[in-house]
Amino acid sequence: MNRSMITASVSMGQLQRQLDTISNNLSNSNTYGFKRRDVQFSDLLTQEMNSQTNPNREVGRLTPDNIRLGNGARVAGTVLRMEQGTVVQTGRSLDLALLDPSMMFQVRKTLENGDEIIEYTREGSFYVTPVQGNPNQLQLTAGNGDRLVGENGRPITVPAGFESFNIGSDGSVRATMPDGTTVNAGQLSLVEIIRPQLLESTGDNHYRVERDTELGQALALVEGRDGIVQQGALEQSNVDVSHEMTQLLTTQRSYQMNAKAVTMGDQMMGLVNSIR
Template sequence: MNRSMITASVTMGQLQNQLDTIANNIANSNTDGFKRRDVQFSSLLAQEINNQPNQDAEIGRLTPEGIRLGSGARVAGTVLRLEQGGIIETGRSLDLALLNPNILFQVQKTLENGDEIVEYTREGSFYLTPVDGNPERLQLTASNGDLVMGENGPIEIPSDFTSISVSGEGLVEVTLADQTTVNAGQLSLVEVIQPQLLESAGENRYRVSETADLNEVIGQPEANGNFIQQGSLEQSNVNLAQEMTQLMTTQRSYQMNARSIKMADQMMGLVNSIR
């Protein structure tokens, strides 16, 4: 196959990955707490073709010898961008917006085989569901029912509460019908040290890569920090204008590579037609 066709076809496959990433960013532009991803490219290995048979003519040459032809480009990785999104007030006591871009909530997910794993999210729209076997207790959960983790396990409160207060550092307090205040626990927050080692787990959540050391990726936030704004939600950090510009640029690159394949095919057709 023509070398230019190989280079273009390889690059087109990688550009499709970038188009998929941009499409995912745009699709989640209205998802609370969503963080966009950027695609990074790197060149594939280049092959050097030596076209000078007379090495005596190369004496004193200052530029590299031969002709270097690349084999296209590949996606080196997608980078999670944790820039802060806009904050909107909802007035709902269980809507919690994180104010530090590197802070995440911890959510306990139960797999189909019964195993429990920890996932991380920026989405702070939480709910209260009854504790199994104890209707007088409610537990703080995500929208799909997964438990929101506190420093001493899931956050539970009495079912006869009248109001909930969450401090900036994540302390949950509830006011009961008799106007007494009860400490329901401390939300377990983590600070991301190396965002590039977080993998998307679906449902706007992340997990630490199996090949990474947990302590190198996740740390503990500083004490007494102001990390949470109650009654608010963080919006997506997707910039639609920027994503659309990137989309058009990637489409033009895809079309250019497709055009080069067509031109190479036409040239080979002309050569084959010569008798």
């Protein structure tokens, strides 16, 4: 197989990964709190051909003396883009929107083996579910049942039978009971994302830091900062459909061009083999 076919076929495999990423962005364009990803490419290892045996003839040359031949491109990684999405009013007291694009909620997830891990999300549609073993207490949970994390890692709990729910712009949570008394239910524990590239998607619009050693590099704990939370609203996806469609068409054309290069390489080899 000649070099042109190798380079084109390698690039096609990586372009497919970009198409998958764009498709995922488009399919989640209406998902609340979703953050799009961009694909970054880099060159594969190049080979250097010694085409100049007399270096004295290359005095003053700014580029390398020899010819460098690449082997296609590869996906260096996907970057999570944290731009703020549009905030829309829902009127639902348990819908929360984060007004700082670098902030995320913390949720506690219980694995099948009973272990618990912390995940992060921008999707702020929460619910109240009974605390296991204590039906008189309700806790705030995400749509998939993961518990919302409050200060000092504790869950956000309120007495059953509350009349209304109020969450301040600083993340403080209070419940009003039928007799008019107010119960302090705790404080939302938010995190500020410092290095989004360290976040790994785990599904359900949640993210996780895979390595504990990278936790301090990826995020910082935030509690009690004013002007961060808006109650009765949700943040829409930050996917720009027109931009993604443009990227989709461009990537498809690149894929077609590389596929054509493979076909042409095959035809050229067929012509060479037919020479007698």
